[in-house]
Amino acid sequence: MDKVTALLQSRAMPHDHSHDDPHALLPSDPALRVKALETLLTRKGLIDPAALDEIIDTYENRIGPRNGARVVARAWLDPAFRAALLEDATAVVSDLGFYGRQGEHMVAVENTEAQHNMVVCTLCSCYPWPLLGIPPGWYKSDAYRARVVREPRKVLADFGVTLPSETAVRVWDSTAEVRYLVIPQRPAGTDGLDEEALMALISRDSMIGTALASAP
Amino acid sequence: MTRVHDMGGRYGDGTITPEPEDGVFHTDWHARALAVTLAAGSLGKWNIDVSRHARECLAPTDYARFSYYEKWISGLANLLVETGVLTREELAGQGDPAPSPLADKKMTADQVAGVLAKGGPADRPSNTAPQFEVGDVVVTRKIAANRLVDGGHTRLPVYAAGARGRVLRLHGTHVLPDSSAHRLGDAAEPLYAVVFPASELWSHPEHPRDDVVLDLWQSYLEPEA
Numbered sequence: 514m515d516k517v518t519a520l521l522q523s524r525a526m527p528h529d530h531s532h533d534d535p536h537a538l539l540p541s542d543p544a545l546r547v548k549a550l551e552t553l554l555t556r557k558g559l560i561d562p563a564a565l566d567e568i569i570d571t572y573e574n575r576i577g578p579r580n581g582a583r584v585v586a587r588a589w590l591d592p593a594f595r596a597a598l599l600e601d602a603t604a605v606v607s608d609l610g611f612y613g614r615q616g617e618h619m620v621a622v623e624n625t626e627a628q629h630n631m632v633v634c635t636l637c638s639c640y641p642w643p644l645l646g647i648p649p650g651w652y653k654s655d656a657y658r659a660r661v662v663r664e665p666r667k668v669l670a671d672f673g674v675t676l677p678s679e680t681a682v683r684v685w686d687s688t689a690e691v692r693y694l695v696i697p698q699r700p701a702g703t704d705g706l707d708e709e710a711l712m713a714l715i716s717r718d719s720m721i722g723t724a725l726a727s728a729p
Numbered sequence: 730m731t732r733v734h735d736m737g738g739r740y741g742d743g744t745i746t747p748e749p750e751d752g753v754f755h756t757d758w759h760a761r762a763l764a765v766t767l768a769a770g771s772l773g774k775w776n777i778d779v780s781r782h783a784r785e786c787l788a789p790t791d792y793a794r795f796s797y798y799e800k801w802i803s804g805l806a807n808l809l810v811e812t813g814v815l816t817r818e819e820l821a822g823q824g825d826p827a828p829s830p831l832a833d834k835k836m837t838a839d840q841v842a843g844v845l846a847k848g849g850p851a852d853r854p855s856n857t858a859p860q861f862e863v864g865d866v867v868v869t870r871k872i873a874a875n876r877l878v879d880g881g882h883t884r885l886p887v888y889a890a891g892a893r894g895r896v897l898r899l900h901g902t903h904v905l906p907d908s909s910a911h912r913l914g915d916a917a918e919p920l921y922a923v924v925f926p927a928s929e930l931w932s933h934p935e936h937p938r939d940d941v942v943l944d945l946w947q948s949y950l951e952p953e954a
Contacts, residue, residue: 534788535810536803538821543799544758550806551765553819558832559772565764567841573753573760576845614767617850618900620922635737635886637781638797647763649748650755653797656742662888663738666935671745681938686737688884689920689944690777690851691900717750 577646578717580611581694584644585720586711588621589699599623602694606644616643616692622685623696624722629680630695631668631722633661634687641692645717652721662686672723695719697726731873731887732880733789738888738931762798766805771836771844774812777851778910782882783808853917855902857947860919865896866953867923869945875907876948882910885949889941893953894925897942905946919947 539546554560584606588595598605602619606612619641622630634640635658640648651657661668665682669675676682685693697719703711706729718724736742754760770780784804787795795803809815819826836844861867873890875881884906900920908916924942927934 534791534803534807535815535817535820536787536791536806538817539803539806543762543796543802544756546799547758547762547765547802549822550802550809550820551761553815553822553826554765554769554809556826557815557819557829559814559829559835560765560768561835561837563838564768564836564841565761567838568764568767568845569754569760571841571845572763577753578750612848613846614844614848617848618852618903620898633737635888636734636884637784647753649750650797651745651748654742654745655736655739656745659736659739659742660745662941663931664935665939668745672747678936681936681940683924683939684941685922686886686889686941686943688886689900689903689906689946691920691922691944718747723747 572642572647576613576643578644578720579712580609580646581641581644581717581720582712582715583708584609584611584621584694585696585715585726586708588623588696589703589711590708595623595696598696611643613643615639616641618689618691619644619694620691621694621696622683624698626677626680626698629676629682629722630685630693631661631665631682632685632687632693632695633658635659635662636686636688639687639690639692641694644692644694645720649717669723672718674724695722697722697724700726700728703729732785733787733792734785735873735887737886759798762802766801767845768836769805769809769814772814772831772834774814774831775808776909777849778882778904778906779912780804780808781906782910783811785882851904852901853904853915855917855919857902857918859899860947861896861899861921861950861952863896863898866893867896867921867950868893868953869923870949870951875911877907877913878911881907883907883949885945886943888930889925889943889945892925892929894923894929894943897922897924900944903946905948907946907948921945921947921950923950 598621602621638653714727719726871891873885873887875883902917903920905916923945927939
């Protein structure tokens with residue numbers, strides 16, 4: 514018996530509540546489940562493991578929230594850039610090379626004293642990959658998806674954020690292929706800082722709306 | 730009427746645990762699950778709406794107990810069998826897997842950057858003219874269900890069904906997931922961002938001026954009565 518056959522035959526008994534689903538034929542352990550499927554698809558000539566390595570390297574090392582931070586920092590520094598971003602974010606971020614999968618239709622929304630914006634996908638996990646990378650675990654969690662539309666301020670409290678009572682919260686539920694980027698408010702005391710220095714204040718969470726930009 | 734993934738507004742899920750920005754994948758198999766799913770998608774046997782629906786069709790007990798990437802890999806396994814790319818026997822490890830006629834579509838490492846950069850835009854030309862303008866008051870369909878297929882895919886969450894809102898922007902005309910997820914064609918139609926006061930959606934809104942915006946297709950909406 515070769516290694517793959519052994520792996521595939523190591524599966525547990527199918528689950529009684531979904532025993533007809535093909536996925537129940539795979540091993541129940543999630544790591545083995547993925548390995549079995551990858552191995553099978555590779556043996557059928559449908560997947561190149563080197564391509565998988567390339568996909569993973571892209572999202573671990575090349576496409577992530579520093580892209581979004583650059584966009585936000587530039588919007589803070591350049592009024593014309595900010596105006597263009599709010600008008601047509603897809604065109605503006607494309608010019609910076611930040612177009613691609615899960616970022617084909619971008620909209621930027623700006624936090625102000627009057628309104629704080631937060632982004633969610635209650636139905637799955639839609640997220641602006643070219644600007645923020647792969648979403649964090651909490652963004653994909655049942656708790657965030659279920660709660661943030663109904664009680665955004667309690668969710669913010671989980672992140673240690675309290676908003677002034679005069680600030681309204683607007684939650685954007687990404688139900689279509691439009692992806693939203695929050696432009697956090699520029700903190701006080703940042704006059705004279707350049708793009709790189711400002712980027713250090715802009716966290717991933719601040720561009721989802723569960724954090725504020727950091728003080729310098 | 731609805732499926733387990735439609736959880737917006739649900740009670741009882743507990744606190745959210747923030748996490749640091751480094752460490753994109755918690756474990757290696759999460760990364761492999763994402764990469765296998767993207768690579769299999771490039772075979773061209775389904776679109777994004779079909780793949781979302783496959784995850785949503787996991788049994789509610791599975792959906793609830795599976796971690797995020799287990800949902801992905803399980804939805805993918807179901808889809809691969811449903812589309813005939815794999816057989817149940819192959820999935821079960823019985824016998825030697827047969828070579829696939831789709832092998833010439835395999836994404837190679839040197840194609841990855843191009844495929845990810847190209848994306849898959851969802852806007853399409855449409856013969857359906859926009860019925861609403863920015864500022865118009867609209868009401869969502871009373872029943873958040875697919876009108877074409879019983880139990881089918883839709884992107885109108887239950888929490889926003891039968892709610893009165895105001896059109897905030899027109900995104901252009903986009904593929905209708907309710908059709909596309911069932912291979913019934915793109916059926917593109919106008920897509921709007923619609924804003925709803927929190928008090929329209931929840932019995933105990935946190936703040937009188939809070940609101941929620943959803944992207945909704947024209948056929949999800951009716952004019953104010």
